Amino acid sequence: MIAAKYKAAHAFSEGLASVSEDGKKFGYINPKGEVVIPFIYDHITPFINGTASVGISDEVDGKLVEQYFVINKKGERISEIFDYMGWRENKNELLMVAKRGGKYGFINSIGEIRIPFIFDNYKSTRGYGKEATDHLVAVVQNGKWGFVDTSSAEGKIVISSQYKSVNSFVxxxxxxxxxxxxxxxxxxxxxxxxxxxxxxxxxxxxxxxxxxxxxxxxxxxxxxxxxxxxxxxxxxxxxxxxxxxxxxx
Known part of the structure; x- marks a missing residue:
């Protein structure tokens, strides 16, 4: 269906697949192999619920500067710019991690801030792959760990930061x-x-x-x-x- 001409390619999600011609810059194609969003991104995720998180890396005055934001299926930026963004695994994950000013918070699928940037770090369930059936992400604040529910559109801290260390919910x-x-x-x-x-x-x-x-x-x-x-x-x-x-x- 699509000729083998890419150095990197990922599975289709919601009608689009992320691919790269040089293994460095990524864009999106449709099932016909037509380029829908150009090859300009260094970091890229599948489309979930109509949006994807992407990132661009540039060197400014000898320092690497990374800018992350949310795009729609037209490739239009629809969010503010963040220092880092995580990504969603499936449609039930309504929130994703973002970073600004050295702290982590949570944003929704269009980049609106749902939990402010108050956390020092986080631990995703993604390391457990398909076993990660729960949508609670571990977060640390002032040296203590708790959990945020990423399946809640409002942004809920469901277990307060109180533990020395934690593993993710499985x-x-x-x-x-x-x-x-x-x-x-x-x-x-x-x-x-x-x-x-x-x-x-x-x-x-x-x-x-x-x-x-x-x-x-x-x-x-x-x-x-x-x-x-x-x-x-x-x-x-x-x-x-x-x-x-x-x-x-």
Whole structure:
């Protein structure tokens, strides 16, 4: 359908695909291969809900200056300019991260500010790929972590900044570090498990591997459910594999 002539290309989203002829500057084409938006961007995202976030990098007086903004399907800039912008994974993500003056906040799909620039950093769920079914993004303010709901158009801080460190929500649970150990919370901030020395995120089956606190056997491990119930016991061997697996009676 479209000749192999690009050095970089991404999947179509809402009728447009981002491509690059030189691997550096990107634009958008339609399914006929016609250029709809020219190759002028250094950073580019898929179109979601009719808009995309793009960025241009230029060297000014020996310093790299990056400008990010939102465009529509005509390639028109429809937002203010920001120092950085994240991107949305699907139509349910109504907000995205933006940065200005060294701080992070959240904007909607047309660039309107919904949560002001008050955060020092953030942690996206995107590292978990398809497992990232929840739309809560971790944010840090004054050294403490909380969560913002990116599926809320109004911009909601759903769990206040209170934790030493956090992992992103995956299948309804997030790993929290309160300085005493690790445990899980639900999307309302309720503690759902005991403390552990170490623990993995829950998988699609609703199970996680956990290393318990204060056990006399240092090799003992649990497989737990989302409420902290122990399903299996096991013992670690090399490279984290389990042996002597037995079901809790």
């Amino acid at each position: 299948f309804g649970r997030a790993i929290i570090n309160d300085g005493k150990g690790l445990y899980f919370i639900d999307k309302n901030g309720n503690k759902t498990t005991n403390h552990y020395k170490d623990v993995t995120p829950f998988n699609a089956s609703g199970y996680a591997f956990a290393e318990p606190m204060n056990e006399t056997d240092p090799t003992l491990r649990y497989i737990i459910d989302k409420n902290g119930g122990i399903i299996f016991y096991g013992n670690t061997i090399r490279e984290g594999h389990l042996t002597n697996l037995r079901r809790k009676k």
